Amino acid sequence: ARVAVVISGEGSNMAALLYASRLPDTATEIVLVASNNPDAAGLALAEAEGVPTWSLSHKGLTREAFDDALDDALTAARPDAVALAGYMRLLTPAFVARWRGRLLNIHPSLLPKYRGLDTYARALDAGDSHAGCTVHLVTEDVDAGEILGQVAVAIRPGDTPDTLAARVRLAEHQLYPATLAAYVSRFQDAAWIEARLDELAS
Numbered sequence: 131a132r133v134a135v136v137i138s139g140e141g142s143n144m145a146a147l148l149y150a151s152r153l154p155d156t157a158t159e160i161v162l163v164a165s166n167n168p169d170a171a172g173l174a175l176a177e178a179e180g181v182p183t184w185s186l187s188h189k190g191l192t193r194e195a196f197d198d199a200l201d202d203a204l205t206a207a208r209p210d211a212v213a214l215a216g217y218m219r220l221l222t223p224a225f226v227a228r229w230r231g232r233l234l235n236i237h238p239s240l241l242p243k244y245r246g247l248d249t250y251a252r253a254l255d256a257g258d259s260h261a262g263c264t265v266h267l268v269t270e271d272v273d274a275g276e277i278l279g280q281v282a283v284a285i286r287p288g289d290t291p292d293t294l295a296a297r298v299r300l301a302e303h304q305l306y307p308a309t310l311a312a313y314v315s316r317f318q319d320a321a322w323i324e325a326r327l328d329e330l331a332s
């Protein structure tokens with residue numbers, strides 16, 4: 131399957147998806163890395179790896195104008211799926227509707243716990259035994275779409291948001307490629323496609 135990845139920053143999850151796609155017998159190919167931040171470190175990494183990139187600063191643009199431009203860039207790359215990976219902007223309902231069922235995100239918590247920001251500090255403050263990460267489908271409500279995969283990460287005594295984030299990140303790098311590959315493999319399944327078409331029609 132053709133996969134486009136959308137990032138805002140470091141792009142370590144994008145790198146995990148990219149290198150996983152280069153293992154033998156993988157079902158995914160990264161066809162575009164797109165960003166709202168022309169200085170995103172992940173863009174330079176993608177370029178060095180010979181992956182097509184696209185970037186446009188969102189500054190001074192309305193959300194609609196930026197999302198339309200992103201949509202055009204994605205459409206031109208003909209992806210079967212779009213993976214948000216540290217994309218730090220809200221998407222317009224029109225964009226989400228257009229890519230519905232093909233748009234995934236990774237979030238650093240065990241959803242439905244801790245949607246939004248500061249997930250590590252919130253898990254620590256709550257005295258949770260575990261933090262973790264979740265790959266989910268993107269819907270209009272932030273961090274609320276169908277959960278496709280999760281990994282729990284034990285919280286250790288003395289953890290800070292930073293030490294916890296570093297371990298959750300390791301788990302993310304395993305979870306995202308595996309979950310994406312499993313999800314796109316469903317695209318070959320005729321019964322699954324029919325169910326999705328019914329859902330879209332309703």
Ligand code: GRF
Pocket residue numbers: 137138139140141142143144215216217236237238263299302
């Ligand atoms: C990850 O923790 C991801 O869960 C969150 O943003 C972070 C992105 O990190 N949505 P990176 O850019 O992939 O390194």
